[in-house]
Amino acid sequence: MLRIQLRGRAALPPAVLTLLLALGTPGTAAAQQACDPLPTDASDPLRYQRLGDRCEGTVVRLMSSTVLFPVSLTANDASLASPPNGPVVLSWPRARGSGVRLRVVTLHRGVNYRLDLARPAADTAYRWDTSRARRAGATAVPVGALAWTTLSIFRQPMPVLLPLTVGAGARRRDYLLTLVPQEDLRTLRISVARLDAGGTREVPLVTDELLRLGPYPANSPIRVPVPGVTEPGLYHVIVSGERRRAGAAGPAVADVWMLHAPPPAR
């Protein structure tokens, strides 16, 4: 599971294992040769390590560097529960970035599993052999799945999420953004804006809309349907949370850029 520690005032990362860092790193898929230095148990035969074209396995813990962070953006309900024998197909829309990175993490306490892989920009699907995930217990629990590429937004290389379809589940009407808070949150609001055709400004579509998905206890995934996404293009989704913690504290904000495009040709 994705275990996010809450220690003291802030539960923050031991290392560079975070979406903030991973998603924030511009670069090509080919550059992603080495696996992230995740804390693993050396005696665990299923530990996170490079296996062919991917890094996969169990880790001691998975953490993030922000209070509220995204773990999944999918076009269907991402679940590997009871998969058919054989590989699971992960698919995503085609993007013009330099390459695509994929990540699957478990969202259940007690199962710390992660898959990372890089694919060329031309690819829009990956057949994933889930045998290791099954042995690690990842197929019996909810998972988060992210695919992203790097695009230039406001002259800055930015990670852009590509909504993933995991397995053969039916597509949802709206995208599902899954977030994990590291602290108890009182309220959650969402804002969505679309990047205009010229790429020079954001057009607000939804502003500070109150989400009624609570309660929002720490370390429990929150599945947020993303509203307002209709036309193809780049969207900026911002989810802000108000902390329940007593005393003065700043806001907890997660923001992602995502691409809305027609599904890839099969």
Place this chain on the structure above:
Amino acid sequence: MRRRRRPQDDARERTRRRLRVAALAVALAVSAAALTASLVKVRPARISALVRATGVAFRVPRAQVLAVDLAARRVTVSGASHVLPSVPGWAPEHAETANGLNTSMEADSGDALTLGGIPLPAGSSVRVESTAEARTFRVHVTCAPSCDSVPGFKVDARGPVAVVSAGFDGTADFGSGRPVWFSYGTKALTVEVELLVVPFESAEPLDIDALRFDRRTVYADPVAPRERILSSVRAGTIRLEDVPGKEIQLPRGEELHLDLRAGSLRQLTLDSAALEVNLLASADGFATGTTHRSRLPSQLERLHSHLGLHLVLATVLAVFPILFGLTRWWFEG
């Protein structure tokens, strides 16, 4: 009449002499070993330290995140190459100069900004120091060799925030919460924060391979401004883990020189006017004072702390044959 020595007596005497020589040799060997152990330092020595200082500088051997989730009243970022706000009116900026962009954000009273984790590229040097203003700290990151491809970091803001930046000077409304993303410049980045709540404690350790407690002080001489590097130590305790119970107290202004092999900055605590560093490290060198007096423990100290009474007994047993041999030599000619 002299008694004639028998061959058996000669053999017995030779055996006795050999035994005495052997005992003396063993005793000398033990003494030499003890002397050597008292001179040879434990390297690397394991040390833990709790040091209160006005500034600390360290280097990270691998890419990490200076993990802060810090509630601030004011955040100033200097040297960013890009600033990406997400609020109407404040347009994204891009630095065209090597000095980068300067951006200051100040929350209204009662509200706060949240400074997220600051990514530190491998080999980068970091300096955290207090400033003349209360509850205000400066974090200066210097990349080695450059900050290219270092991911950005963000400041989350809520409500009205006074902003001064290259393309904006006014109040921006961040609504229920919006991020402002900052990217590293080419070489260095400085973040200054005024804490909303003290003390602030970092929650996650950082691996480091160099550490200094000093701060640069510039004397404002109009003719020839002078710069001096002084110790930033206010007080501290260094514990030598190889010698249980041995502690070294650091008085205010004491110079501390550490040659780290590896270390972990377990916690960094910021309060009103200073910071506190909790360190666990293995060091090839550890010295204090202007004379750089080595404070590394000797192997003898380490042995003594671990063996205790056994070592004393062993020493007594080693000394006894020496005394015995000397006595015999003196009286038997």
